[in-house]
Amino acid sequence: MAKQPDIIPIKIDHDKCTECRMCYVVCREINFNAVIIDTAETHLHEIDMDRCVYPRCTVCLMYCPADASIVESETGKSLVPPPAEAWTEDKRWPRRA
Amino acid sequence: MDIHPILQEFLDKWVYPTGFTGPGYDFRMRFTERCLPAWNVATLRSVEAAEKDAQDPSREWLKNNAMAGYAGEGPQMSIKQMSTQLLAVSIEEQEKYIELQRMRAQQIWDEVKHGQLHADVLLRGKFIEKEEDLMESADANTLGILSYFGLTAMFPHIHPLARNAQHYFFEGTACLGIAVRIKYMDDPLDLHDNLSQYPEELMHFMEGKFQMDAYALTEAEQKPIEEALDFMMQPWAPTLADALTLDESLEAEA
Numbered sequence: 001m002a003k004q005p006d007i008i009p010i011k012i013d014h015d016k017c018t019e020c021r022m023c024y025v026v027c028r029e030i031n032f033n034a035v036i037i038d039t040a041e042t043h044l045h046e047i048d049m050d051r052c053v054y055p056r057c058t059v060c061l062m063y064c065p066a067d068a069s070i071v072e073s074e075t076g077k078s079l080v081p082p083p084a085e086a087w088t089e090d091k092r093w094p095r096r097a
Numbered sequence: 098m099d100i101h102p103i104l105q106e107f108l109d110k111w112v113y114p115t116g117f118t119g120p121g122y123d124f125r126m127r128f129t130e131r132c133l134p135a136w137n138v139a140t141l142r143s144v145e146a147a148e149k150d151a152q153d154p155s156r157e158w159l160k161n162n163a164m165a166g167y168a169g170e171g172p173q174m175s176i177k178q179m180s181t182q183l184l185a186v187s188i189e190e191q192e193k194y195i196e197l198q199r200m201r202a203q204q205i206w207d208e209v210k211h212g213q214l215h216a217d218v219l220l221r222g223k224f225i226e227k228e229e230d231l232m233e234s235a236d237a238n239t240l241g242i243l244s245y246f247g248l249t250a251m252f253p254h255i256h257p258l259a260r261n262a263q264h265y266f267f268e269g270t271a272c273l274g275i276a277v278r279i280k281y282m283d284d285p286l287d288l289h290d291n292l293s294q295y296p297e298e299l300m301h302f303m304e305g306k307f308q309m310d311a312y313a314l315t316e317a318e319q320k321p322i323e324e325a326l327d328f329m330m331q332p333w334a335p336t337l338a339d340a341l342t343l344d345e346s347l348e349a350e351a
Binding site: 018020021022025026028029058059060061062063064065066067081082086087089091092093094095096097 | 110111114115116117118119120121122196199200203296297299300302303304306307310311314315
């Protein structure tokens with residue numbers, strides 16, 4: 001997927017993250033697979049910005065239970081619990097039976 | 098119904114935000130409406146208990162809470178829950194629900210940690226001299242919340258998604274109780290216990306939230322979750338019955 005200019009880098013704050021892997025589960029569910037285990041450096045869950053399209057997709061933020069554990073990389077702005085603008089109708093994934 | 102501010106904060110921060118739309122989310126919102134009265138009463142009861150405990154210098158409540166936690170949140174129950182999930186879900190459905198299995202495996206790690214956490218409180222509170230003392234205590238090894246710690250191991254036999262009623266409703270109640278303790282108590286060991294536990298209970302709540310939003314899309318998938326909630330709200334389920342017994346004095350306070 002070609003990266004768009006409106007994509008904002010986000011990252012996991014490992015001082016806050018509890019490694020519960022809910023972000024991994026939900027990102028896998030929508031087949032983005034942008035949450036990975038970093039095998040080179042941290043060996044922890046990390047967000048692969050080659051795949052992540054935040055703020056177009058915000059699904060990981062909706063099911064993360066650890067306050068302030070996902071943040072915007074540049075500003076450090078906390079995204080958990082998700083701010084209201086992160087779960088507007090256009091950002092939700094439709095599910096059909 | 099006047100929503101307690103702690104419950105309102107919980108709803109705004111963790112319940113209403115969603116990553117999905119569609120029948121699963123619509124179902125969860127209807128399910129939430131059923132949970133709300135019980136969550137509200139449970140919050141009021143937790144406040145009442147916290148205010149009482151805060152005035153009790155004996156700290157017997159700390160011991161009792163830690164004993165109950167040690168009995169209820171141990172690896173034994175989580176291993177049962179994972180094994181029943183593995184045994185009850187058909188081979189054909191295992192791939193579809195593989196993350197549910199992994200979450201149960203993750204839970205064992207969490208529960209081992211929690212067993213240690215409660216033992217830690219009992220040791221540092223000088224209620225026991227060594228963890229092995231707990232083997233002599235029935236209180237530390239039995240818990241009478243039948244609806245949660247007993248037959249819930251059977252939920253996967255009903256349907257792979259049935260346990261979400263437990264994740265969502267009961268863990269939501271746990272989160273509210275912990276939030277109350279954090280707000281009302283200043284005992285360092287009580288705070289240690291609750292601050293350590295909060296993200297894990299919230300994670301279980303999120304499991305239920307996610308699985309309802311993403312997987313409970315048809316009536317056939319929603320019905321077993323609804324029935325599991327019916328089961329947990331039975332009047333013979335001891336602790337829950339307390340939460341659901343409408344107390345006029347508490348209602349008046351609210």
